[in-house]
Amino acid sequence: xxxxxxxxxxxxxxxxDDLRAIVGAAHVLTGDGDALLAWERDxxxxxxxxxxxxxxxxxxxEVAAVVRRCAREGGVTIVPQGGNTGLVGxxxxxxxxxxxxxxxxxxxxxxxxxxxxxxxxVEAGLALQEVQAAAADTGLLFPLSxxxxxxxxxxxxxxxxxxxxxxLRFGNARELCLGxxxxxxxxxxxxxxxxxxxxxxxxDLRDLFVxxxxxxxxITAATLRLFPQPRAGVAAWATCRTLADAVALMRRLRADxxxxxxxxxxxxxxxxxxxxxxxxALRAPLPxxxxxxAPLWSVLVDLASPHDEAVLxxxxxxxxxxxxxxAEAVDIALPASESQSRALWQLREAIxxxxxxxxLNIKHDVGVPLSALADFVAAADEAVEAIVPGARxxxxxxLGDGNLHYNLQAPAGGxxxxxxxxxxxxxxxxxxxxxxxxxxxxSAEHGIGRLKRAELAxxxxxxxxxxMKAIKAALDPHGLLNPGVLxxx
Amino acid sequence: xxxxxxxxxxxxxxxxDDLRAIVGAAHVLTGDGDALLAWERDxxxxxxxxxxxxxxxxxxxEVAAVVRRCAREGGVTIVPQGGNTGLVGxxxxxxxxxxxxxxxxxxxxxxxxxxxxxxxxVEAGLALQEVQAAAADTGLLFPLSxxxxxxxxxxxxxxxxxxxxxxLRFGNARELCLGxxxxxxxxxxxxxxxxxxxxxxxxDLRDLFVxxxxxxxxITAATLRLFPQPRAGVAAWATCRTLADAVALMRRLRADxxxxxxxxxxxxxxxxxxxxxxxxALRAPLPxxxxxxAPLWSVLVDLASPHDEAVLxxxxxxxxxxxxxxAEAVDIALPASESQSRALWQLREAIxxxxxxxxLNIKHDVGVPLSALADFVAAADEAVEAIVPGARxxxxxxLGDGNLHYNLQAPAGGxxxxxxxxxxxxxxxxxxxxxxxxxxxxSAEHGIGRLKRAELAxxxxxxxxxxMKAIKAALDPHGLLNPGVLxxx
Numbered sequence: 001x002x003x004x005x006x007x008x009x010x011x012x013x014x015x016x017d018d019l020r021a022i023v024g025a026a027h028v029l030t031g032d033g034d035a036l037l038a039w040e041r042d043x044x045x046x047x048x049x050x051x052x053x054x055x056x057x058x059x060x061x062e063v064a065a066v067v068r069r070c071a072r073e074g075g076v077t078i079v080p081q082g083g084n085t086g087l088v089g090x091x092x093x094x095x096x097x098x099x100x101x102x103x104x105x106x107x108x109x110x111x112x113x114x115x116x117x118x119x120x121x122v123e124a125g126l127a128l129q130e131v132q133a134a135a136a137d138t139g140l141l142f143p144l145s146x147x148x149x150x151x152x153x154x155x156x157x158x159x160x161x162x163x164x165x166x167x168l169r170f171g172n173a174r175e176l177c178l179g180x181x182x183x184x185x186x187x188x189x190x191x192x193x194x195x196x197x198x199x200x201x202x203x204d205l206r207d208l209f210v211x212x213x214x215x216x217x218x219i220t221a222a223t224l225r226l227f228p229q230p231r232a233g234v235a236a237w238a239t240c241r242t243l244a245d246a247v248a249l250m251r252r253l254r255a256d257x258x259x260x261x262x263x264x265x266x267x268x269x270x271x272x273x274x275x276x277x278x279x280x281a282l283r284a285p286l287p288x289x290x291x292x293x294a295p296l297w298s299v300l301v302d303l304a305s306p307h308d309e310a311v312l313x314x315x316x317x318x319x320x321x322x323x324x325x326x327a328e329a330v331d332i333a334l335p336a337s338e339s340q341s342r343a344l345w346q347l348r349e350a351i352x353x354x355x356x357x358x359x360l361n362i363k364h365d366v367g368v369p370l371s372a373l374a375d376f377v378a379a380a381d382e383a384v385e386a387i388v389p390g391a392r393x394x395x396x397x398x399l400g401d402g403n404l405h406y407n408l409q410a411p412a413g414g415x416x417x418x419x420x421x422x423x424x425x426x427x428x429x430x431x432x433x434x435x436x437x438x439x440x441x442x443s444a445e446h447g448i449g450r451l452k453r454a455e456l457a458x459x460x461x462x463x464x465x466x467x468m469k470a471i472k473a474a475l476d477p478h479g480l481l482n483p484g485v486l487x488x489x
Numbered sequence: 490x491x492x493x494x495x496x497x498x499x500x501x502x503x504x505x506d507d508l509r510a511i512v513g514a515a516h517v518l519t520g521d522g523d524a525l526l527a528w529e530r531d532x533x534x535x536x537x538x539x540x541x542x543x544x545x546x547x548x549x550x551e552v553a554a555v556v557r558r559c560a561r562e563g564g565v566t567i568v569p570q571g572g573n574t575g576l577v578g579x580x581x582x583x584x585x586x587x588x589x590x591x592x593x594x595x596x597x598x599x600x601x602x603x604x605x606x607x608x609x610x611v612e613a614g615l616a617l618q619e620v621q622a623a624a625a626d627t628g629l630l631f632p633l634s635x636x637x638x639x640x641x642x643x644x645x646x647x648x649x650x651x652x653x654x655x656x657l658r659f660g661n662a663r664e665l666c667l668g669x670x671x672x673x674x675x676x677x678x679x680x681x682x683x684x685x686x687x688x689x690x691x692x693d694l695r696d697l698f699v700x701x702x703x704x705x706x707x708i709t710a711a712t713l714r715l716f717p718q719p720r721a722g723v724a725a726w727a728t729c730r731t732l733a734d735a736v737a738l739m740r741r742l743r744a745d746x747x748x749x750x751x752x753x754x755x756x757x758x759x760x761x762x763x764x765x766x767x768x769x770a771l772r773a774p775l776p777x778x779x780x781x782x783a784p785l786w787s788v789l790v791d792l793a794s795p796h797d798e799a800v801l802x803x804x805x806x807x808x809x810x811x812x813x814x815x816a817e818a819v820d821i822a823l824p825a826s827e828s829q830s831r832a833l834w835q836l837r838e839a840i841x842x843x844x845x846x847x848x849l850n851i852k853h854d855v856g857v858p859l860s861a862l863a864d865f866v867a868a869a870d871e872a873v874e875a876i877v878p879g880a881r882x883x884x885x886x887x888l889g890d891g892n893l894h895y896n897l898q899a900p901a902g903g904x905x906x907x908x909x910x911x912x913x914x915x916x917x918x919x920x921x922x923x924x925x926x927x928x929x930x931x932s933a934e935h936g937i938g939r940l941k942r943a944e945l946a947x948x949x950x951x952x953x954x955x956x957m958k959a960i961k962a963a964l965d966p967h968g969l970l971n972p973g974v975l976x977x978x
Binding site: 195200259440 | 660740743745795861931945
């Protein structure tokens with residue numbers, strides 16, 4: 001990595017002039033104080049940096065020129081930024097004032113929508129929702145779906161290999177990408193925007209850039225897979241006595257519906273109690289505890305099909321009835337209308353919001369094999385209880401992918417600020433240890449960024465870390481791109 | 490790359506002794522003449538090398554020890570080999586007698602079949618068919634399917650990112666792999682056999698090894714995705730006036746069946762005429778020409794569903810009838826029995842065999858976007874005709890993936906040996922040029938190996954080649970693994 005070199009204001013001023021010449025003066029932003037706050041701080045407000053400037057190129061060629069110019073300037077590095085909606089601080093600068101934030105938001109073209117090939121080629125700065133809408137306009141589906149889809153960019157989704165609620169059927173951002181246009185650390189433009197489903201000509205550079213969090217290159221455009229818009233959708237709700245039952249129910253659904261099962265979310269009783277407490281309009285459709293008062297798990301089933309909606313609904317009922325008979329489910333509810341279906345999703349999506357209202361909390365993004373999920377939660381619950389007796393377990397997430405947001409709220413009546421400040425590190429370490437014991441990961445979909453670099457250094461196998469560092473040194477030998485993110489020093 | 494260094498027989502004998510100590514004397518094979526022919530020649534007989542020896546390790550640790558020992562020996566390199574069924578000579582040694590063929594066929598354990606997680610962890614030397622069978626034993630499906638599945642190994646499938654007939658629904662080998670165990674060029678063992686569907690902790694090393702043809706590491710085991718076994722399957726046959734019609738029909742099928750459409754193969758009339766000529770038992774179910782004598786394209790549709798077979802069949806009929814009405818199809822045939830369905834697949838699979846019987850021929854493995862497929866074939870036909878007037882176009886392949894085996898047979902009555910010898914290079918260059926003009930690839934599923942290195946050097950964009958070389962140098966700085974394969978010198 002290049003050490004930050006002292007640079008005089010005169011030199012910096014020459015750099016700024018050159019950047020203005022490349023992208024236009026209006027697109028190089030500078031300023032003191034909070035003028036650049038929107039670019040210098042992540043939305044969770046955990047990282048607040050100070051940049052040299054914010055540069056907003058209007059084309060891939062301009063991105064390449066900016067990279068080449070910055071590379072010539074000793075001690076200046078580049079932080080690529082999309083919608084700045086990441087959860088791990090991977091898109092904000094450090095405090096050195098020697099980093100250029102390269103925002104992609106002006107790269108907004110839909111370059112091509114190829115209906116026969118079922119692909120769309122878009123520039124990196126388009127919001128995810130805009131990509132979805134462009135596909136929908138021609139009757140096709142771009143299935144990546146996240147809470148932040150209105151403001152996150154497709155470039156950021158790819159750079160962080162975003163997940164979301166339909167990974168079960170469609171995969172992560174990586175699986176949805178057929179080709180990329182990337183500006184390398186040398187300021188060269190490499191394009192594989194061919195829309196080919198099969199291309200076995202050498203190393204998989206595409207998937208190396210996807211998920212590399214801007215440390216290997218800057219994604220400027222992508223060709224994405226599209227799917228037919230499903231003609232029917234059915235959401236269903238069920239409660240289960242145990243998480244193991246919820247896994248068994250999922251297995252039954254997969255056998256009966258295969259790819260028609262597009263999402264499978266699970267929520268513990270405490271997470272829905274929190275939603276009901278803070279959002280009066282939102283009510284779980286089924287009791288959160290059984291007759292004896294034991295808390296139940298709730299699951300949200302999302303089915304989509306090219307066939308008839310009535311048939312899909314009938315089948316969903318049949319499968320869920322069979323699950324009731326097999327005692328995998330305690331109770332089931334099928335919404336009678338589209339708006340009732342939406343309300344079920346609102347319940348699920350309100351959990352993190354309710355957590356915020358309730359107070360500061362400790363979050364995780366663990367993933368374990370589905371077969372270990374129930375044992376993982378039992379072991380983690382026990383381990384956390386030993387650290388913070390009475391901590392409230394707000395456990396929910398993408399069960400279908402083995403991905404749980406295993407979050408913790410201060411014990412009832414406890415001080416949330418103190419809870420976070422005092423216990424976060426120990427609880428994180430404990431939960432990640434337990435996940436690791438079950439073959440799990442400490443970052444299933446959020447990535448590493450600045451937040452989890454130390455965890456990566458600690459938990460990633462040594463040969464993998466060595467290979468990652470070797471690849472970084474090979475592709476970005478001067479450490480120009482996003483230093484301080486992802487890779488340990 | 491390490492230059493082959495001269496080594497005395499005495500030194501080689503020390504190496505052989507050490508290798509025998511690692512894997513057992515019975516598993517180090519040496520011999521002159523044709524003793525090692527099965528390992529030294531590819532099955533298409535295009536490459537015939539001479540190895541120092543063949544080593545057959547019995548565990549990943551033994552693989553690692555062999556790698557470390559060979560790395561210490563100046564001028565000795567390693568050629569990983571699975572079932573030796575590749576089409577591009579990527580698994581056979583050169584003629585230097587300084588290469589150790591490392592065969593994976595003794596790595597045969599099914600380490601774990603996790604039904605709840607729908608994953609199987611297998612060692613690299615298991616035949617693809619054995620992996621399929623192990624999954625099927627528990628009611629699950631491993632969908633990778635190739636002509637050579639009885640003898641190719643899963644390690645080789647991953648090292649070459651194999652394709653096959655169900656890529657349309659399930660993806661290439663890459664998409665079916667969740668984790669790997671790899672011996673690195675340093676002889677270290679790296680494992681990511683976790684079975685996680687989401688793990689966003691750093692660069693995508695897995696996908697870098699998949700498809701790297703043994704040049705970056707040696708795959709010793711993998712965790713693979715499984716799917717529910719479909720409960721119903723329906724095959725159908727249709728003829729189309731043009732390739733554009735066949736693409737339109739595919740679009741209709743995708744809209745109506747989505748993921749239930751698992752395969753979509755296309756064959757021109759000449760390819761089926763060849764099959765009928767050489768295999769009396771095989772007859773196309775529909776005429777290969779229309780009433781006016783114009784040749785038709787035939788397509789084989791493969792549908793699979795978790796739902797009822799009668800319903801699937803009824804739907805297939807409805808969609809195909811609609812295609813008839815829309816004039817996308819000229820004629821349709823739905824087999825009345827399982828054996829009739831199998832016969833349709835036999836027709837498709839007999840094409841390369843019929844080509845062999847007919848005589849030496851020129852093969853391609855091109856891929857283009859589906860939207861360009863018809864134009865590509867028209868342009869390639871014209872360009873080839875200009876080189877070899879009267880050459881017979883045997884065009885068939887995985888239309889659903891845009892992947893055509895655009896093959897050529899000598900003009901009727903011509904000398905096949907002379908046709909291949911005289912025209913192969915020019916025709917290859919011409920067809921690959923035309924594919925490139927339509928944004929296509931010269932190797933959709935077969936890979937590069939030794940056969941297509943020059944093509945790669947010529948056709949891969951310079952930034953991609955530079956990155957590939959940098960990655961190779963980073964992970965295998967001494968060029969120990971499979972030199973002469975994939976990467977240009």
